[in-house]
Amino acid sequence: MSELMFAAAAGVPLAAGWSVHALRLTRRIESARRDPLTGLWTREAFERRAGRLLARHPHVVVVLVDLDGFKAVNDTHGHAAGDAALQATGASLNDMVAGSRRAVAGRLGGDEFAAAVALANPVALPWLLRGLHDEITAPFRHGGRDLTVGASIGAVLSSDLPEGGGRELSVLLRMADEAMYTAKRGGGGWQNAAFTPRSTTTAGRRTGRAGTHTTQRREAA
Template identity: 75%
Template structure:
């Protein structure tokens, strides 16, 4: 009996140590999955969570946001102002999605963001896109002054897409990208993919996006 008590006493600190180590690992993993500047999910983490929403719900809006005038803001006010714009955009996304119980937002890189939002009714998509654009383009405070950036927002609804692979995340991101580009060509704002013109594709991405090149006879974005 005494031997059992001694063994249990010795194992206690070890088990506690492993518990603390496991908590530390979970925290490290959580930090790694969040973008350090914006606090949003990284691309991989966002895609995992967005794909789960698409698999479980019939009406999911997939949204892409690209800031307008971001380079000019950096050039005029410095990179600290650019960082402040990224943080402000992340906060605006979070605020705009507060009323949605099932939603996820991420920073894909640079000044590009994405969100996936479960909608109770598909007719709510225009209100969602309008609200996101309004939140993101509102002035933010930096270094004692009010600054702002523009935004182009594109959204695609899963239930509007063709059944099968058309309702998977890569296809919906592609549609949202096309809609976002249509908005950007018009000077910013928001666009529903259901009403955006389709564009040419290079290696699965809209022609003209970073990492693509055009071939003779194909349209350059």
């Protein structure tokens, strides 16, 4: 009996060691899926989690955010100021999704961000977008001065589309991207894809992106 008790006791530190190792490994994996500058999910991790939200909830808004005037901040105040602008934007998105299992946000790359939020009531969508835009464009402190960036936000609500393949994340991201570009052409702000004219495409790319052109000009809604 004493030998069994000794063996069991000896196994406790070993089991505890494996538990700590597994916890550290889990944290390392999660850290690798986070953008190191903003703490948001990377593109792949965001898309995986956003897809789960779409599968589980009927009203999910997919949001794309692109900063306006970001290059000017970099050129005028230096790259550290640009990083501060990205961190401030990341903080705004983190605030929006903090503590909620019905929301996720990510940095897609550069100064482009995305979020997916399951809404209990779609009527809350304008309030959500207006609040996000106001928070992102609020002044942030860097180098002893207040700096600002603008933001163009495009959004699409999954329940505004027919059920089926049209509600896939790739489709919703494309529509949010079109709405965001409409907002950018109008000088910034936010735009719901439900009220955005569909953009033309050239060789599979949205017209208006670098490398495309068209003879037609669409006005912002």
